[in-house]
Amino acid sequence: MDLKTLEQKFKEKNNFKKIFYHNNASKKEFQRLEFVGDRVLALILATEVYNKFNKFNEGKLANIFSYLTSSIILAKIAKNIKLDHYIKKKKFNNISNKVLSDFIEALLGSLYIDSGIKNVKNVILDLWKEEIIENKNLKRDAKSILQEWTQAKGLGLPVYKVIEKKGLDHNPTFQVELKVEKHKKITSEGKSLQNAQKKTAEHFINNYIEEKIIVK
Template sequence: MKLSVELTTLQKALGHHFADPRLLLRAVTHGSRSGPGREDNQRLEFLGDRVLGLVMAEALLQRDSAASEGQLAPRFNALVRKETCADVARDVGLGDALKLGRSEQLSGGRRKQALLGDAMEAVIAAVYIDAGFDTARDLILRLWGARIDGVDEDAKDAKTSLQEWAQARGLPPPAYVETARTGPDHAPVFTIQARLHSGETAEATAGSKRQAEQMAAKALLEQLG
């Protein structure tokens, strides 16, 4: 099977040459593009999530032999959450290689966090099936790289950090208000404003309320210094 230019570029960015290129094609095929003779990446995503989890659990244990389960859990969650997978996907240009149906293409599917995160997990599974666990582990550790070393800073999500900031100053918890919603029903885009009782605000826009809230909280934290 001859790979397209986009898949060839992705393969180079991943640093893995697939013995079975069909696995990579399947890993980047969204359900909106699947059909007879073309499987989507949902089953690979399921497997890749488990492979990623095992690699990260192992890496965290090796990194800090004295850490308790209570310390390890938030670090683990920070490394395997969909936002992190999507960030890694952007680093390797995975969005350009996604195979999407027309509706997803028109609604900006190549930039959607959920689609990118799912596809990154599917790619991990494709590498695992193609070359085994050791190769998949090496790929993950290489792509996640500095994120593992800096995970202590990311272990708390932005909303939790903002709430702690407010509580430390005797303020009520931040409020999150939806100020706008655009886009079609199947692909809505939300604008959320994070508000502190002391008057500071920040807004962010994303394809899910949760992501927009996290982004708004992060923006407000940066504003507060």
């Protein structure tokens, strides 16, 4: 689904267009729609996670739900449908992940008000289908999950530093150190820089996050 297809889901086209107005009255309405969209998204995704992962307990369901509703995933979906490009055309200057997340929620809230729960449910499940499927391999997203957690805790961004590169050029081993504010450093090794960084993120999650985010 792209943004044009999403726009066509609206019965009243102005309910789509008003999301991108700049005046003060529109800003207030945007925030109200964002509020609704957040709740609608939560209801649909919570129900879908419950149905899809019927062998998982409440803790694991909560972890998947938290990931699916994170600003990282909302921003990713916004970029998938080229929402960021559309926002630029509308002369919005700040296009951070948080802003993209807010726009997605406002669009979903406006769609719900416009045409009801069934329509918005179909849109949400279409937009999120790949993310829901890929949650079975959530371990590969450890770096993103850790970053979301540190930002939510006010700890800034995780810092990865290459400590050593060993072996031959065609078969190297990287030793990487991970530093998160207020926590001890963690080191891991991998056959690629990306793999070593992923391992340090996984180790941090297993060591320091009480509710394990990685679903096994």
